[in-house]
Amino acid sequence: MADNQQDQVREAVVEAALGKLDLDTKAGLLAGQDMWSLPAVPGIGLASLVMSDGPIGVRGIRWTADDPSIALPSPTALAATWDPELACRAGRLLAQEARRKGVHVLLAPTVNLHRTPVGGRHFEAYSEDPYLTGAIGIGYVRGVQSGGVGTTVKHFVANDAETDRFTVDNVVSARALRELYLAPFEAIVENAHPWGIMTAYNTVNGTTMTEHRYLVNEVLRGEWGFDGFNVSDWMAARSTTGDIMGGLDVAMPGPETVYGPALAAAVRAGEVEESTVDEAVRNVLRLAARVGILEGAAPEVTDTEMPAEIDGEALAREIARRAFVLVRNSGALPLRSGGSVALIGAAARDARVLGGGSATVFPTHVVSPLDGLTAVLPEGTLTYAIGADPNEELAAAGAGFELRARCLDAAGDIIGTASVPGGRIQWIGADLPDGVTHDTLHTVEFTGTFTPRVSGPHTFGTQGIGGFTLTVAGQVLFDGEQPLASAADPFAAFFGSPVGRGDVDLVSGEPVDVSLRYVVFKPEGAPLQAIAFSLVHREPQRDPDELIAEAVEAARSAGTAVVVVATTERVESEGFDRKDLRLPGRQDDLVRAVAAANPNTVVVVNSGSPVELPWREDVAAVLLSWFPGQEGGDALADVLTGAEEPGGRLPTTWGTFDDAPVTEVAPTDGRLAYTEGVFIGYRAWERSGATPSYAFGHGLGYTDWTYEAIEVRDGGATAVVRVRNSGERSGREVVQVYLAPEQADPARPARWLAGFAGVEAAPGESVEVTVPLPRRAFEIWDENADAWAHQPGAYEVEAGRSVADRRVSARVKV
Template sequence: MAVNFDIESVLTKLTVADKVKLLSGLGWWNTEPIPRAGVPSIKLSDGPNGIRGSYFFNGTPSSCFPCSTGLGSSFDVELARRVGEALGDEARAKGVHVLLAPTVNTQRSPLGGRGFESFAEDPHLNGTIAAAYINGLQSKGISATIKHFVANDQEYQRFSISSEVSERALREIYLKPFQIAIKNANPWAVMSAYNRVNGLHVSEDKRLLDDVLRKEWGFKGMIMSDWIGVYSTAESIKAGLDLEMPGPSVMRGRALERALAAEKVFVRDLDVRVRKVLGLVKKGIESGVPFDVGEGFVDTPEQRQILREAARDAIVLLKNDKKLLPLSNQYKKIAVIGPNAAIAMTSGGGSARLLSTYATSPLEGIQAAAKEIGAEVTYTIGATTHKYLHLLNPYIHLSSGGPGALMEFWNDMPSKDFMSTTPDLPAPLSDPTWTTTTKSTDCFLMDNIDEKVNYVCWIKYSTKFVPNEDGDWEFSLNVAGRANLFFDNKLLIDLSTNPEQGDSFFGIGTVDLRAVAPALKAGQDYNLEIRLENAEFAERGSPFKSWGGIRIGGFRKIEPEVELKHAVEIASDADVVVLVVGLNHDLESEGFDRPHMDLPGLTDTLVSEIFKANPNTIVVNQTGTPVTMPWISEASTLVQAFFGGNELGNALADILFGKVNPSGKLPLTFPQRLEDSPAYPSYGDKGQEHGKILYNEGIFVGYRSYEIRKLAPLFPFGFGLSYTTFKYSDLKTSSISEEGKFSVTFTITNTGHINGREIAQVYISDTQASLPRPVKELKAFTKVTLAPGEGKSVTLDLDKEALGFYDDRAAQWIAEKGTFTVHVAASSSDLRLEGSIELRKTLTWIGL
């Protein structure tokens, strides 16, 4: 492919039909090619914490990095850049030209289903980490797509909800992280949001897409829709939306041809949009990433090292009152307990989910580290908390002996009793149209299916199940379609008789049904088969074109009280307990918001009972966003782990055993209860008013809200402990220049006995403003590495953006003359130094 791709020259070769074609996608992950004009098809891929590649079904493994709130907790710009570079390498291995990331939507509420996908509740931290991530990614020639522009902050009614937000809050809180990233990193693409803002869908909002993004901020790149996020033809074209995704087109294509005939749009309008699409194509060509190649992955020592570093820095030490941490060789018997201990919860759900190249669980990481100090590790789950039973992937194999299952597809019903619910399996079947194998019991058949298979089809999934424990086993099934599950040739679960709709498969699947297979023997083969037909699913008009879906889970049936008692016994016999609790990708995911802030099931009961059994208990909470902790006063030791990607288990062990000193700090305020959160009660299904969500908190989001209300959180924004201590001193501030530039200088000293890294935060207060302002706002931060006894002088440069606010009446930014307070802090609630600066002349500006 020639690198000298001239956009204007190519444009002259395109017919009107070509131009129409270029403004919508080719399938799920590609743009349309025009070979005659030398326009290739560039490839796009999810997501924020990894490169999935082209396939949901039987996809290529990928490196999974920590979720964005984990990366945000690092406060480490250099680390974010290196993660972006590593993602760029992975994209090249998969032939991907455009990554659909990063996400910078502000977390209004702890309940947000995709809250874990954004870096922080604070726009400065959110935008700054995003900019570094983008710079790293694009240095490898891979386009970043910053998303979802804008105010896409909940999953409830996400295609239609209207975010009713004041202009000032929109500018200062929700647009600001996009603005910072565009100013400091120049992403090559922006993704528009599903939702409306103040009544108008963003994908057809000219003021946001053209007036603000392009004209005010000078954005030069391409704007694409979120997937199925275009709801108009002429309006979206004229508003500035360049590319409708995915294909085949719904709102463009023939609809656009008709709009041209009616002169609702003109060819000149298409030319403006096509130039932007060609601009991204040009970036793809210049990247050197090959076209139409097979997908690979990166698994090198260097990649594993950055995965481990990122996972370490995604961990925040919240309590260490008894100095249990770091664990020393005095602890010879370590009990590991909890629902998140034995399975690696690498990421949240939805578009962030991918097939990891490998994954270490907390239990595996702790076992390896304990072996080095000669300690014994015992384990039990303690309580089950899964929304869906765990996948059966480790326990299935083909009849031929290899891992996985056989999937057979028919375009016509293979026998008249194929969907029979009689006890015995039906009669022999006709030859299938196509067969394949899979290693997973979670199959969303969105893609990677042979083209000869019709969308309306019949599917058989068959495998051998081998339990690893004796006892009764509980199985679960949810599908996109109608299905029956047969176990050992007997009907176990019926989802073919009027199945109730649920929220599986992005809300298009059935409810999850469970049934018990009694008295199974460990190591014995059992036949497991699912028969599915998807005609009703296809006819229902799913927004996702697919062949259906199957998800099978299973777990040895546990009596909650018996297991809880067993966990208490193990804890009582240990020198120290590591209790790993939290959420998972079934509970925090795209597609739905959390119904509450509580940990699931009997988790809180488990925590309290383990505290009674052994006061030397370390709680590790693994969630992407805040949860309630009713037992917090009993906990002496608490670690927040987030979703840590491939290296979660090793990284956690590094922190617990003191190989690495924790340095993360919270990018989100943890409230004591949901009612304390700024968005309460105007959030989600219970907060909507006739399809509107009122952003009543205005600019007072996150810590800004807690401070203005003088409301103590459970843990404040920017908070995190270390195994050493730090002293702040010698604050100096420069005078403010005519352009509004100034600097803040101070010294940080490690006053402890081990190496450590400290995140210093600079907040600015404006108590003389003509409009209400937050008590203080984060405007700069740095991460400093210090040896014991070492001190370093740090200088941070700031500008008028650190002083200003948005005056919605004047429609401009303003920094009013007067005195401002400068706080240097270890967290938003731990202010170490204070100074003042004076702005002698009011400054106003528009745009960047």
């Protein structure tokens, strides 16, 4: 049956189902029944719709290592591949994971822009550029939905920072909204037909997004023709009448929401037309039909149309190495065959492979850089030294801990058990072990052992709100209450900060018993039921200068020193923004000292977003690994040894905090004005005249490229670029095409990305690539006409390796 016929049949089934529902059932269908799902309605053959967090893995309804997930590299890494088809493959894998976990809708992708490098959730979004963001997002959405799983493109719109994210009023000009912040959403709606959109916590120009009738009903649904469902960010919905009139279909989570009984009452009181409720229910039923949980309606993707099974570990490794961006290389990479390597850095042993907050999942395993290099380098050629530890606080219990959790009721009887990955529990809503409910759960007990890697005084502590009893090696380190503290972000207040409770002298390799008893904190009036606490730990603190000195000695005697530097969860995570772009701890001092001892020093930067690199000119090579996912260590070994080429290009500009054009994220009197207008990212860097550390689009491989020619065809609709691999090995190049108006206009950027394409070639081979130039690239948003306006005139169409390295150009008049 043709797609159009299928759509018609599906719509008929939806209408028939809608006609059988009474008001209370319809209102209830728009409210979460728990943390992750909508209620089933057996009378119309509707099963419960299940949603789950992403975007780098599928958590499922239970956030637990008992139900592990593939952990792909961070969204910044995916965007660094500049490969929409690879993003599509990532989406297909995530759909496969979702189906395995019984999930119908993935709460991803995040397509907010990198307005500023200090955004705390920067790692979870793709790029500072709306065109690149849209292109990667299109691939991702197509991939997920080709597997019969829905997406919710988020966070609609201008949710670009974490400071006061629930209440901030972002004041954005109509032009900046259209040309920057709405643009990725528009491109994805037009080209990928997403089945869902998530509206954000924040307010835009005086109206909270869940009530934004203009942006949702008039722009998203009206102008763009979006026919999917609109779900709130979790706890973003605040007004029954305001939200339903503003175009919000589903208020999450449940069971306490502004919909359900409150919505039915509003209809009966004459405050809301029942037809408005019907339209929201229609959108939910259409989604249910598409994912195959509404009887009588064929799903959008049938079993016979499902993509072939994907090897998740292999794809995670491929994305990671394709995402690594080699920003500097004076010949140190690839590593010399047979040479000795000193691997240095705490993150080389305990890699950070994903960001904090909603992006967190539990993989079955994590391959660290130390693991990866140990597996491929000849025995006896690799040494390791910590050098500097970026963790300045206690962190959730990790390496060396073997823990299980027991759930007890008020009488002390065991009602459930669970594993304890990283010493952390985060059970929200129905996300509880089998047999456990929030009403019956009174106490959670961790029991197990800890085997230290080093001897000395180990610090143990707790994180969370409630009563704790912590015992290590027979010593009671704490027995008391941790009170609720104030915090700007309610999630941060609830989860609390790690608190040290005492030190215990331990011997390397000798296990000790560890237990933590937690009496559940149940605040009155909480918007959702949640249990969140951690056992935290820190290894013995050695003198930082001694650690650096040891690393220097290791580096001095090695052919190559590889230093892995990193951010921590206290630097990059959901719920707060960064105060600066510096690496935490003594890592900058470590790099300088190692580079002084060994001129052949390679630095691997393990961060999800930009950090300052004050030593970058003093080292032989700098490789950005982002948060590389669970297979990151093997991917790193592939690239360092030259088995694979680093394939990434920067999706966002890297520079210093002082030079960054946009760093303000704190509102004044509740309002944050986007005074920079359309000038963010490389557009703003070019206008300011400041030189970043590394420009947007920059990235080196293991071969060289010569740009030979460019020709603009079809009246400016396409650019044909010829490049030649002028190096000594096969490789891949990302041909980037920028559009620059010949007549300078201070109201417009000097240039902007208009298209790109990846090419592969053998040594000496020339290849041509055709890059479409969309009509929108020649338009601006005319605020007076409230419409897109074509900008005639002469343009330079420039092709090159980055926005700052443009090699060939052609003039076109449109």
